Amino acid sequence: MHAPDPDRIPRSRRAVALTLLLFLFALQLMHVARVYSANWDEAHHLYDGYNIWTRGDYRLNAEVPPFVKLTAASPLLLMHLQRPADAGKSQAQDAFLEGRSFVFGNGGDRVLLPARMACMIFTLVLGWLIYAAGRSMFSTTAGFSALLLFVFDPNVLAHGTLVSTDMASALMLFAAVYAFYRYTRQPGTAWLIAGGLLTGLAMVSKFTGILAIPMLVLLSVAEAVRLRSLPVLGRRLAVCGAMLAIAWLVIWTFYGFRYAPAPDGLALSPRLAPYLASMPNKSDGVRLAVFARFHLLPEAFLWGLANTKHTEWEYTSFFFGRMYRHGPWQYFPTAFLIKSTLPLLLLLALAPFLWLRSWRNHGRELTFLLLPVAVYFAVVTASHFDIGARHLMPIYPFLYVIAGASVAAAFGNGRAWATVAGLLLVWQAVTSVRVAPAYMAYGNEAWGGPLQVRNYLSDANVDWGQQLKTVKAYLDKNGMEECWFAYFPDGAVQPGDYGIDCHRLPTPTSLWWLNLPMDVPPVIHGTVLISESDLEGVESGDGPLNPYDKFRGLKPVAILQDGVYVFQGEFAVPLASAWVDVRKSTQLAKAGDPQAALAMAQQAVALAPDSTRTQFNLASLLAAQNDWNGALQHYKLAQYWLHANRPELEDDDFAQPLSKGLAIAAAHQP
Numbered sequence: 001m002h003a004p005d006p007d008r009i010p011r012s013r014r015a016v017a018l019t020l021l022l023f024l025f026a027l028q029l030m031h032v033a034r035v036y037s038a039n040w041d042e043a044h045h046l047y048d049g050y051n052i053w054t055r056g057d058y059r060l061n062a063e064v065p066p067f068v069k070l071t072a073a074s075p076l077l078l079m080h081l082q083r084p085a086d087a088g089k090s091q092a093q094d095a096f097l098e099g100r101s102f103v104f105g106n107g108g109d110r111v112l113l114p115a116r117m118a119c120m121i122f123t124l125v126l127g128w129l130i131y132a133a134g135r136s137m138f139s140t141t142a143g144f145s146a147l148l149l150f151v152f153d154p155n156v157l158a159h160g161t162l163v164s165t166d167m168a169s170a171l172m173l174f175a176a177v178y179a180f181y182r183y184t185r186q187p188g189t190a191w192l193i194a195g196g197l198l199t200g201l202a203m204v205s206k207f208t209g210i211l212a213i214p215m216l217v218l219l220s221v222a223e224a225v226r227l228r229s230l231p232v233l234g235r236r237l238a239v240c241g242a243m244l245a246i247a248w249l250v251i252w253t254f255y256g257f258r259y260a261p262a263p264d265g266l267a268l269s270p271r272l273a274p275y276l277a278s279m280p281n282k283s284d285g286v287r288l289a290v291f292a293r294f295h296l297l298p299e300a301f302l303w304g305l306a307n308t309k310h311t312e313w314e315y316t317s318f319f320f321g322r323m324y325r326h327g328p329w330q331y332f333p334t335a336f337l338i339k340s341t342l343p344l345l346l347l348l349a350l351a352p353f354l355w356l357r358s359w360r361n362h363g364r365e366l367t368f369l370l371l372p373v374a375v376y377f378a379v380v381t382a383s384h385f386d387i388g389a390r391h392l393m394p395i396y397p398f399l400y401v402i403a404g405a406s407v408a409a410a411f412g413n414g415r416a417w418a419t420v421a422g423l424l425l426v427w428q429a430v431t432s433v434r435v436a437p438a439y440m441a442y443g444n445e446a447w448g449g450p451l452q453v454r455n456y457l458s459d460a461n462v463d464w465g466q467q468l469k470t471v472k473a474y475l476d477k478n479g480m481e482e483c484w485f486a487y488f489p490d491g492a493v494q495p496g497d498y499g500i501d502c503h504r505l506p507t508p509t510s511l512w513w514l515n516l517p518m519d520v521p522p523v524i525h526g527t528v529l530i531s532e533s534d535l536e537g538v539e540s541g542d543g544p545l546n547p548y549d550k551f552r553g554l555k556p557v558a559i560l561q562d563g564v565y566v567f568q569g570e571f572a573v574p575l576a577s578a579w580v581d582v583r584k585s586t587q588l589a590k591a592g593d594p595q596a597a598l599a600m601a602q603q604a605v606a607l608a609p610d611s612t613r614t615q616f617n618l619a620s621l622l623a624a625q626n627d628w629n630g631a632l633q634h635y636k637l638a639q640y641w642l643h644a645n646r647p648e649l650e651d652d653d654f655a656q657p658l659s660k661g662l663a664i665a666a667a668h669q670p
Helices: 011-035 042-055 067-078 091-105 109-137 140-151 154-159 166-185 189-203 207-227 230-254 272-277 282-293 299-314 331-339 342-354 359-382 389-411 415-435 450-455 468-478 508-513 549-553 574-590 594-607 612-624 628-644 647-667
Strands: 317-319 322-324 483-486 523-531 558-560 564-572
Touching (some): 011 109, 011 140, 042 091, 067 109, 109 140, 109 166, 109 359, 140 389, 154 166, 207 359, 272 282, 282 299, 508 574, 549 564, 574 612, 594 612, 612 647
Antiparallel strands (some): 558 564
């Protein structure tokens, strides 16, 4: 906190300490890379990156910009790999199905581990940059303390080596802001160009990279206010404009300076124009349509931006034991308090007291660290994309630099404060060691620890489907041959990919979207494994909408990697069985066997009479056979259960077709 640096550590010793700390960091990340099975998103990200490299085709997974995918796939270009056959599904389905076939058809870890090692570079570079920023802004002690805290953060270790966009996004946003900070200290072309390139890389890492624009503009305003100078504002905004121009060129570079998403006139599905027209917020569609009309950005990039708004509207959110159609605004503030380590939160809370004597000397540094956090936090809190605290990753580099500076301030404020700071650093390291390798499910001690997180949050806060290697080892060790498995990412990854030979229990994705084969009786026996996200009803809904809701009140015999719950015995699963019967009935009807379809639909209703889905399916089949009395009766039952259960979670699926069916059936009454 004081200049010159009170530590006066020789450069050679700093280099050795930094190398050792980053080496320890790399060892932890490599361990995670080997222990975690492929999660929900990795296979389709990786295959899309390979497609872009080898075919110049951006269509398969346009919902994510290309930088991370290209990085992950780059080690694979030296391999001789088999390309899967076209699954013949929709664009999104193909991404998952063909991505899985690509990864596991080419040896699983043989392609996944090199890809993870490539993505690990983002995290290691971010660690180094946090040290460099802490040292540049404050002191060597601040830099090393910030890095040490970062190295032992369970959330960083959980995501730091995965084929996903979170760590790259955090790196590039932080690096872009830091480059602008260095420019304000030492104006020059080099930092301007670096800032522009890094801003562009933030935008092609994850679509939240566009938040660099308001961050840079507001930092320019803050600089002018701090210096009380309008000319400074003009110069800073001009620099922002130049950086954004460079970023615009970076975006076009990563899309091959081609507006079309693929060669030979191949189009996105759905096409961009109707996709923009169908956006939940029509004004968003209008603005993006202007960019499309004048080809200001690549078509696949614009499609991805639109997709973020579609998915924000479509995804449900689990919060404090209840499913929400759209997540509450409290989601991310609460997730931050649950998923952040207590040492970090305490150092941030103590910062005003520790910095009391020196904060005026670091006004610029505080502005550059806090304002981007405020911008990012405000945007994500206002959004409805509430599916995981990993989306908060870009704020952590800024906060760890502040925490590192707090440690340095404590060391300079006497022995008592130094002891407190030292204990917090040790606590951070112990926290990481205690939860290893189940970092994904981490929650701090104030909320009860990892096993209590499921009471407040779900999805990627606990379970991203990364536990299959642990599940396989458990089943082999205990000799459990007869097993049933409700696996959250089933289809994107399958238990069989890791040698797990369990009967499949349905999830909405595996049953209704990817149409995977399964046959589930009303009562099952043996070992039952349920992913935490399915246990909480992340996809299906809570309470009576969740076929596994009754398991939430049972005591599991084991919890694997804090994310897969194991039960043993005999269990009735009527709704899960009825779901499968509903699908069978629709398949029989399409195959031209209406009587068998009707019998199967009636069986589904008998198993789950309080389900909107079973009642609506039976009503539709009766209507198709002109049994209008029966159809009206079951349409009314479907409507009753729609309103009696969780209508806000089922409206998109049933409200409109149910109203239409009721009207038609009523019109046929005498």
